Amino acid sequence: MKRWGIRQRVLLVALAPMLVFGIAASIWVVLHRLSELENTLLERGRATARQVAATADYGVFSGNTEALVMLIEAARREPDISGIMISSRDGDLVVSGGHLSPPAYLPGERPPSLSVFELDHSLMFVEPIARSAVLEEDMFDGLGELATDRRPAGWVLVEVSRQRVDALKRDFIVSSALFAAGAMLVASLFAIRISSTVTRPVREVSRAVRRIGEGDLGVRVSHSGGGSLRVLVEGVNAMAERLMRSRDEMEARIADATRQLRTRTDEAERANHAKSRFLAAASHDLRQPMHALGLFVAELAERLRGSEHRRLIRQIEESVGAMEDLLDALLDMSKLDAGGVTARRSEFALQPMLSRLVDDFNVDAVQRGLRLKLRPTSLWVESDPVLLERIMINLLSNAVRYTQRGSVLVAARRRGDHVDIEVRDSGPGIPAEAHDMIFEEFYQLQNPARARGQGLGLGLAIVKRLTQLLGHDVTIRSRPGEGSVFALRVPVVREPVDAVPDTESEAADEVLTLTVVVIDDDAGSRAGISGLLESWGCEVMCSASLSEARDVIRQHDRSPALILCDFRLAAVASGIDVLDALLAEQTGEVAAALVTGDTDPLVRRLAAARGYPVLHKPVRPARLRALVQQVAQRHRNAVG
Incomplete structure (x- = not known):
């Protein structure tokens, strides 16, 4: 065995890592199983709290404690649910059931800001009771958007016992530990048997490679064994020789590249700081x-x-x-x-935003002798409402500015799971070869003299950047003398069941x-x-x-x-x-x-x-x- 090559030795050593891998896999399975038990407990508690909170809004609002008690008793049939409490928005007890820990009954205390927190032998789940759309409309009718109270109607506290899950964890850990101990014993006996012939030359090569990696290129490995192991040793020594010869040249190149990189980095930082100072001054001063x-x-x-x-x-x-x-x-x-600029996506109705924009541009359109129309829509979209409105402002502004006579139409056309928000005008049109150039900065097709009344040539450039930021597509269909159609494609979402329609003042x-x-x-x-x-x-x-x-x-x-x-x-x-x-x-x-x-x-x-x-x-x-x-x-x- 002393004259064996590296291949034979590696075959023997491979048996030990297989045992180690098996033990590691067992440990992973144990941890995964424990995590599953814990996650199952958490999900059960969250689901119960959300279910109770979703159906308790009317009972809390009307003071119907009998309905709340029935709701609590139904929820307590779930496994591990030890107690449930429903409190008002200020933390005062309304009704409770089961066995709850003392922290749940602190009078006058608001529920904690965390949705889940741990007690000694249980978990406490906190869920706000949101007002339904009907109750919210009845309570705040006529007060206006600024006066609407957005606080929850109350709180639901659900305590889930950990006793059964902890017992399952202990049993599983004990059985897994016994199995792992047996596997480790067998692997240890086998490793002791072969370590005397395998580990010594491998460790010597490993130490040499580590020292070479640390910069000690003068280290050499003594010849030991034969076959592939000897070839490995000779290769390590030859590598150290080549590294020693090329180290000085490499260090010189790195030093030169570092100097160039530092110079360019400093220039970029100075330019960035100057730009930031300019933006700050322009934004406020x-x-x-x-x-x-x-x-x-x-x-x-x-x-x-x-x-x-x-x-x-x-x-x-x-x-x-x-x-x-x-x-x-x-x-x-x-x-x-x-x-x-950071996109803040949300789901919102398209009609209120389009109506507001058309109203804003209607005066300008009438002064120019144009008809500005909006085709009503009931669609809801997913986007950033502020950035989407900015895009539509630029598209409408261009349509009204460059249309000499006729009309401008704003319409939303559904295309599968998307909607095309179109701005149609009867203006002079745009030739096909200019469809890409109009989205560049300061490019104006019909304003070579840079007349101030014809805009700045930045509106469509801003539209292009905002659509890229939002992940939307903007397209144009236009020919000279036939007007233009700009279409913005936005994802469509389903209208929420509790949506409250906007009203115009x-x-x-x-x-x-x-x-x-x-x-x-x-x-x-x-x-x-x-x-x-x-x-x-x-x-x-x-x-x-x-x-x-x-x-x-x-x-x-x-x-x-x-x-x-x-x-x-x-x-x-x-x-x-x-x-x-x-x-x-x-x-x-x-x-x-x-x-x-x-x-x-x-x-x-x-x-x-x-x-x-x-x-x-x-x-x-x-x-x-x-x-x-x-x-x-x-x-x-x-x-x-």
């Missing part, structure tokens, strides 16, 4: 003066309405609007190219007699927005901080109808904190909105979590007026 300028121009137009200066005011408005469009488009392109009067509080630490922004609101008939109270806002509200001795607050204020963490504090101090229904130059999607998500609309600087006067009209209409309905 540039938007502040643009916001104030737009509001000043709108106020001036209101005050000089009908005068001989109206033509000059209109030209100024067009210039300001062009600057705002250019700033928004450039920032959108920069954020998309830098990967600063009615138009408000010309004069808006509301009391509005404006909170902004920038004097120009305060002056601009307050002057515009006053020109519409509003009573405006301005302040730069939370304390000033409290003072002006206290001096007027009445609650405002609307509070407009900047997101970034010098004295507090955010404008959301200011709105939360002021609304908590007011009586009656008070609307609130954020006005910000920060385009970070996180701001919109934080505001949406509180139910606050967001107006991005520079705020278009039409969007501000639409918000004020909505609040005024809500107040008139409440009074009427």
Whole structure:
């Protein structure tokens, strides 16, 4: 056996790893089985909690404890369910059944934020009781979207005993351990028998290879054995010789490549930092003066309405609007190219968004002598509603801008599990060779002179990047003289059974007699927005901080109808904190909105979590007026 080659020795050694593999497989089976038992227990507890929570909403709302008791008793027939408790939204006990651990009965305590937590010998599952669509409609009819209470109606606590599962685990572990011990004993006896002839030369080669890998290229393996083992030893020694000769050359190449890579990395980081600083400045600092300028121009137009200066005011408005469009488009392109936009997918109805967009563009279409139509749809889609709306805004804007006469149609056509959202126009059409080029930056087919009224040539480039981000497809069908059809393909989802239809607010009067509080630490922004609101008939109270806002509200001795607050204020963490504090101090229904130059999607998500609309600087006067009209209409309905 001492003269055997490496092949024979490996054949002998292979028997031991087979035993080890068998033991490892047994251990894996044990762990897998234990994990299955634990997962089965968890799934049973979760399913029971969800089932009880799904059917307990009406009983909690109506106080029907008898129905809740019957529900609990039916659920306790499931294995391992030791007790169930139903509490109110504030954690107060409503009804319980079975045996529950003391932590479940803490009075006045809200349920923990975790859906599952462990006790000494059981698991506690917590599930919120969501209000059904019917109850939610009955309870909050007429209060509006901002006043809807989204808290759960109550909580379900289900305690699941671990005793039976723990007993099964112990039995399985003991039997598996006995089997593994026997296998290890047999494998050990066999390994002891052959280790004296196999492990020594293999370990010597392994040590040499490890030292070579650590950089000690002077190590050599002494010749031992014969056959394939001798060939292996000679190959290791030859490898060490070649590595030693080429090490210096390789180190020199690596050092040179490292220097080049470090130089390029530093340049890329500097460029990235410069771009980030520009985006930050453009997103906030540039938007502040643009916001104030737009509001000043709108106020001036209101005050000089009908005068001989109206033509000059209109030209100024067009210039300001062009600057705002250019700033928004450039920032959108920069954020998309830098990967600063993240898609937040959700399921939503398509009709409310399309109706809102058609209403927004209808005035412009009528001024151009066009008919803007929407074909109603009941489809629901899966996408990012904010980014999808941005795509449709660009497509509609191009259709209205470049159509000289005729009509523009928005329609949704189902194609299997997708829907094609189409924007059809009777414009001049686009030749086939330009279908790809129109999605490039600053490319305009019919605007070689770069006329400002014909847009910037960035709308379709933004559409292309947003569709790639969302995974949607955008196609075009067009020929010169026959109009164009832009189609956006979006996945279709089934309409939820508890979906509540949107309702459109009615138009408000010309004069808006509301009391509005404006909170902004920038004097120009305060002056601009307050002057515009006053020109519409509003009573405006301005302040730069939370304390000033409290003072002006206290001096007027009445609650405002609307509070407009900047997101970034010098004295507090955010404008959301200011709105939360002021609304908590007011009586009656008070609307609130954020006005910000920060385009970070996180701001919109934080505001949406509180139910606050967001107006991005520079705020278009039409969007501000639409918000004020909505609040005024809500107040008139409440009074009427």
